[in-house]
Amino acid sequence: xxxxxxxxxxxxxxxxxxxxxxxxxxxxxxxxxxxxxxxxxxxxxxxxxxxxxxxxxxxxxxxxxxxxxxxxxxxxxxxxxxxxxxxxxxxxxxxxxxxxxxxxxxxxxxxxxxxxxxxxxxxxxxxxxxxxxxxxxxxxxxxxxxxxxxxxxxxxxxxxxxxxxxxxxxxxxxxxxxxxxxxxxxxxxxxxxxxxxxxxxxxxxxxxxxxxxxxxxxxxxxxxxxxxxxxxxxxxxxxxxxxxxxxxxxxxxxxxxxxxxxxxxxxxxxxxxxxxxxxxxxxxxxxxxxxxxxxxxxxxxxxxxxxxxxxxxxxxxxxxxxxxxxxxxxxxxxxxxxxxxxxxxxxxxxxxxxxxxxxxxxxxxxxxxxxxxxxxxxxxxxxxxxxxxxxxxxxxxxxxxxxxxxxxxxxxxxxxxxxxxxxxxxxxxxxxxxxxxxxxxxxxxxxxxx
Numbered sequence: 531x532x533x534x535x536x537x538x539x540x541x542x543x544x545x546x547x548x549x550x551x552x553x554x555x556x557x558x559x560x561x562x563x564x565x566x567x568x569x570x571x572x573x574x575x576x577x578x579x580x581x582x583x584x585x586x587x588x589x590x591x592x593x594x595x596x597x598x599x600x601x602x603x604x605x606x607x608x609x610x611x612x613x614x615x616x617x618x619x620x621x622x623x624x625x626x627x628x629x630x631x632x633x634x635x636x637x638x639x640x641x642x643x644x645x646x647x648x649x650x651x652x653x654x655x656x657x658x659x660x661x662x663x664x665x666x667x668x669x670x671x672x673x674x675x676x677x678x679x680x681x682x683x684x685x686x687x688x689x690x691x692x693x694x695x696x697x698x699x700x701x702x703x704x705x706x707x708x709x710x711x712x713x714x715x716x717x718x719x720x721x722x723x724x725x726x727x728x729x730x731x732x733x734x735x736x737x738x739x740x741x742x743x744x745x746x747x748x749x750x751x752x753x754x755x756x757x758x759x760x761x762x763x764x765x766x767x768x769x770x771x772x773x774x775x776x777x778x779x780x781x782x783x784x785x786x787x788x789x790x791x792x793x794x795x796x797x798x799x800x801x802x803x804x805x806x807x808x809x810x811x812x813x814x815x816x817x818x819x820x821x822x823x824x825x826x827x828x829x830x831x832x833x834x835x836x837x838x839x840x841x842x843x844x845x846x847x848x849x850x851x852x853x854x855x856x857x858x859x860x861x862x863x864x865x866x867x868x869x870x871x872x873x874x875x876x877x878x879x880x881x882x883x884x885x886x887x888x889x890x891x892x893x894x895x896x897x898x899x900x901x902x903x904x905x906x907x908x909x910x911x912x913x914x915x916x917x918x919x920x921x922x923x924x925x926x927x928x929x930x931x932x933x934x935x936x937x938x939x940x941x942x943x944x945x946x947x948x949x950x951x952x953x954x955x956x957x958x959x960x961x962x963x964x965x966x967x968x969x970x971x972x973x974x975x976x977x978x979x980x
Contacts, residue, residue, distance in 0.1 A: 563633040563909075566591035566656070568623045568647050570603035571759050572892055573661060574638030577688065578603075580901040581636070581659075582611055583884055585909055591632060593620040595740040599759070610886070621740055623647045627654040634912070637661060638688075640762050641769035642748040645670035646972070649980050652683040657912050659905070661688040663778045663929035664922065666769060669965035671926045671933070672952055673975035678922045680980060686908040686918040687925025691783035691859075693903035696875040700855060700862040703873055705787050709864060710850030713788060716827045717847045718780035720772060721837035726764035729809045730754045747972035756809060764810035766936075771812030772831045773798075773932045780846045781820060782920075782928035783857065784827050787848065792927055793820040793827075797944035798935040804834045818935035829935070860896055937963050 565587045567578045571594070581587055589607045594600040600619055608616040620626040627635070627650050635651040637644060637660040645665045651658045658678075664687060665671035678685040691697055704710060732752040735741035741753055749767050751757070762768045763775055784790065800816030802808075818829040837843040845858040853866040864873040877896040881888055887898050904920065911918040937960055938945050946955040954960040968974040 562586045562588040563912075564631060565589045565634045565636065566593065566617075566626055566632040567603070567636045567638065568593045568626070568651075569637060569639035569643070569661075570594040570599050571596075571638065573688070574636065575603055575606065576893060576898075577636050577638055577659065577661070577901060577905075578607070579610055579886075579890065580898060581634075581905045582607075583886075584902050584905050586612065587634070588613055588615070589617050590615075591620060591626050591629070592617045593623045593626045595621055595743045596758070597621065597738045622743065624650065627651055627656075630654050632656045634659065634908075640744075641774065642666050642767070643746055645674055645975055646747065648674050648685065649677040649975055652677050652681040652685065653980075655681075655683075657684040657908070659686045659688065659908055660922075660925075662782075662925060663770065663774050663932060664925045665929060666774070666933070667964060667966045668930045668933050668952065669977070670975055671930050673977045673980050675923050675926050676977035677975075677980040682915075684908065684911045684915070684918060685922035686904065686911070687920045687922060687929075688904070689779060689782040689920045689925055689928060690897065690900040690904040691779055692786050692919045693907055694859065694897075694900035695878040695903065696862055697783065697787075697857060697900075699875045700857055700864070700873075701787050703875075704853075704855050704862075704864045705848070709853055709866065709873075710848060710855060711852030713848055713850040714825055715849045716784050716788070716825065717849075718777060718784060718827060718829045719837070719843075719845060720776040720780070720831040721833075721835070721843045722776075723833050724776075725772065725805065725808070725812060725814050725833035726756050726761050726810045727805060727808045728756075729807060730756060745969070747968040747974070749969060754809065764808075764812060766811055769812075770933055770936050771816075772833065773813075773816060773818060773829065773935055774929070776831065776844060777818065777829045777935070778928050778932045780844070781827060781829065781931065782924070784846050784848070785924075785928060786919075787846075787857075788825070790822050790825070790827075792949035793822050793931055793947060794949075795821040795944055795946050796931060796934045796938050797821075798829075798939040799942070800939055813939070816935075816939060818932075818938070820931055820935070859900075 567574050570592050589611055592603055604616050635656040635658050637647050648658055648660045664674050735753045756764045798818035800813045803815040805814050814833045816831050820827040842858050848855040856863045861876045878899040880899055907919045948955050
């Protein structure tokens with residue numbers, strides 16, 4: 531990293547942490563926050579270990595339906611946390627939350643398991659960090675907001691672009707300084723070849739996996755080697771495809787950058803246009819347009835072919851009449867129209883301060899500083915009893931908008947959205963699809979009954 535870019539990113543990181551510093555002093559002076567994690571897979575460990583790095587917490591509980599994954603996570607936590615203690619282990623999140631002794635609960639399950647644990651966690655008295663997207667349908671996501679407000683708990687969503695040092699720098703130096711001028715169009719995209727391929731046969735779930743509990747409220751599908759771990763995003767039954775996984779990050783970042791609320795209309799088209807032989811049922815090609823007043827944000831993904839801009843395969847582009855801002859998880863670049871200075875920034879690595887980042891298995895190293903910043907922001911909000919930067923309502927807006935994009939593609943028509951009533955205007959069929967059926971005995975949460 532060039533020295534200038536390093537200094538800019540470092541300054542952004544310092545600015546991000548400064549608002550939390552006083553609150554963290556209060557945390558350090560008091561008893562360690564008691565933490566539990568539901569979902570001990572890839573990102574569950576990334577989130578939890580970043581929290582351990584920035585705050586004097588005690589991880590007392592871990593929960594997972596995969597007993598091998600659970601035991602492995604317990605070993606890592608015992609090695610990494612200051613006390614050296616091994617957490618209590620659970621296979622059912624309800625039993626873990628029944629203890630009612632947790633200050634913070636992290637949730638990093640597959641998407642279809644975000645809503646119910648989050649709602650039960652705030653009922654149990656805990657503040658929550660829940661991974662994106664907030665839910666797999668609009669109504670359960672709305673119920674998550676209602677629960678956070680009813681029980682007066684802080685809920686941070688894992689849309690950590692809002693806490694990414696170089697992106698904070700871009701927002702401060704370019705957007706808030708008005709260097710873009712009038713922004714009337716934005717594009718967000720993903721061209722990663724990330725859609726699962728192949729058509730593996732049905733097999734019996736492994737003995738160490740409680741597949742009944744893993745499935746939970748989702749439809750019971752035959753098990754195959756795409757189901758667990760990490761490849762479950764191949765199926766719409768457990769999430770919302772690449773839009774629900776990748777668009778939610780970039781669209782949320784654009785909304786944060788430009789201070790956008792709900793879109794008033796969403797339209798989308800696409801489908802499985804290339805890889806028709808795969809068992810995966812998510813789209814391999816899709817565009818979506820989120821219409822805001824005087825601005826549209828257009829999403830495109832393809833899981834095949836090349837990216838139009840090889841340097842920005844998963845990115846956002848803000849177009850103003852004075853310049854263009856390119857943004858991704860590694861860097862940003864502002865290109866002024868005509869004469870002017872091109873501004874750049876890069877991801878912040880903090881190996882000197884956190885040397886374990888160099889060797890931690892499966893860590894997205896360029897994102898580690900962003901997750902740490904997101905945890906610092908969560909802790910500050912908890913101490914101040916305020917709203918974090920990725921408050922559950924902001925996560926709901928971005929997540930539900932992406933869900934509506936998928937509904938638009940399914941129905942093959944544009945959806946006019948009334949954010950106040952949380953209804954699609956003049957479209958009874960679309961409104962019937964705002965809540966997915968839950969598999970018995972699980973009961974779908976409603977905003978009025980959490």
